Amino acid sequence: MVDTLSDIVRRMTGAQSVQLGKPIQSLWSGYGVIQRAVLQGPRDGGSDEPTAVVIKHIDVSQARSNRRGWGGDASHLRKVRSYEVEQTFYERYSGQCDPSCQVPGLIAAHEKANESGWVIVLTDLDAQGFDRRKNDLDQRGLRACLTWLANFHATFLGSSASGLWPMGTYWHLDTRPDELAALPSGPLKRSAAEIDRRLNAATFQTLVHGDAKVANFCFSDRDRDRVAAVDFQYVGRGCGMKDVAYLISSCLTADEAASQEEALLNIYFEALRDAIAVRPIEIDVAELEREWRALYPFAWADFCRFLAGWSPDHWKLNAYSDRITQSVLKHLGHS
Ligand SMILES: Nc1ncnc2c1ncn2[C@@H]1O[C@H](COP(=O)(O)OP(=O)(O)O)[C@@H](O)[C@H]1O
Ligand SMILES: [Mg+2]
Incomplete structure (x- = not known):
């Protein structure tokens, strides 16, 4: 039976x-x-x-x-x-x-x-108590998600990710050969490996959630400054910017992402500094912040590489993500 x-x-x-x-x-x-x-x-x-x-x-x-x-x-x-x-x-x-x-x-x-x-x-x-789900985030909700990410990233700084994905995220280049093949020839395709290499070469690595979109966070009306997260199928090693860029892509329009970029990164890094300060972590936080801020555009370009191969008309391929991707290609001398 x-x-x-x-x-x-x-x-x-x-x-x-x-x-x-x-x-x-x-x-x-x-x-x-x-x-x-x-x-x-x-x-x-x-x-x-x-x-x-x-x-x-x-x-x-x-x-x-x-x-x-x-x-x-x-x-x-x-x-x-x-x-x-x-x-x-x-x-x-x-x-x-x-x-x-x-x-x-x-x-x-x-x-x-x-x-x-x-x-x-x-x-x-x-x-x-985390019984609310959301599609759109207000400022407080977005801050709560960024704070969750900062604490998660601080918790797992330097983790070997043993038993998890060697590189996290569901769009990681090594796991998406079909989408890379589908990407039209051009600067983004030529730069795909280099963008991935830069992200992987970061000195500071942690565990990324790997699918940290709004739908995978659970909210509470009792405690609006805290969220919980689910769906750990794509957790693995990585630079924290991958989760931050993808979270922003999941809930903001191009205009919002552009006008709030600096404020959101400031919220994330402030939360990250606080999260590191309360944990027994010996690390040069200023150095980490410098390295990861510079990789924020690379994290976007990496995600756009996947989108452009998987679903070229996707709404997330917008003026903001285009501009960032172009800036990365230019930086790499591939534009
Ligand atoms: N432990 C849990 N408690 C409450 N809700 C959950 C829990 N796990 C999953 N869910 C709900 O179920 C949904 C789907 O679960 P998830 O693990 O994300 O599956 P999928 O891989 O299909 O997206 C989540 O978005 C969340 O709303
Ligand atoms: Mg899910």
Whole structure:
């Protein structure tokens, strides 16, 4: 007999019963489902209070059969690896995230036989007060997200990223050969490797979230200065500017991004200095800031390289991102 999801979760957690709730959404291209549940009865951690959880259930076998026609092996293998990375992040790294860069708590994680899937059971952030989702951000919300990023980056400065992506972000050049091939010949294509090399050569590296768009942050009405983040499939080593540029791309128009650029970078770096000051980190913060500020345009150009190959008409390829990308190409002598 095939185990149901509640059987699996019961066994993983030691709960007496698992009441499955509403699916939140299905995962990308039939890779599974993310859904709420309540665990009842004594569990491995000792607690016997009912616990609200979110289950991320990845079923690769299902995806395999759906796969024909919508994506090649590179895309499938990247996806499978991304779930493995997410499980590793929760198991080996998430415990280091304090409330200044809140993430869901890991209750249990389980890899199904033959890499056929994963079941990750997390605390429900909604039950912890982070029950608001947003599409647009006001200044306070944007500040809260930048502050989350600064604290996350400070927490993992110098991390080896063992078990995660050697270079984080879902658009990293090495993982996007098809999009690079699709990019028309020209200065951006010629500079793609050099832009990536500059980012990777930065002295100061940390873990980047890798998909830090507004939709992956959870907000709280009780505590508007703090957010929590989910979706750690593309976490890996990198320069923090990659997350900052991508967050800005996810919620501001070209005009807003241009007029607020300096203010937003100032907010981020002030939060980063504060985050480093309260942690036992020996680092030349001024040097870090100098290096990363200079890489902000490179982080944008790197993301635009992906967009221009993947979806050349994307709204994020706008006057602001064009101008930054051109400035990088000019700097590299490739314009
Ligand atoms: N632990 C959690 N608590 C509350 N909501 C969550 C939790 N994990 C995920 N979610 C919600 O489910 C959505 C999808 O989860 P996510 O991990 O981002 O999956 P996907 O990879 O499909 O984007 C998130 O944007 C968030 O709103
Ligand atoms: Mg998501």
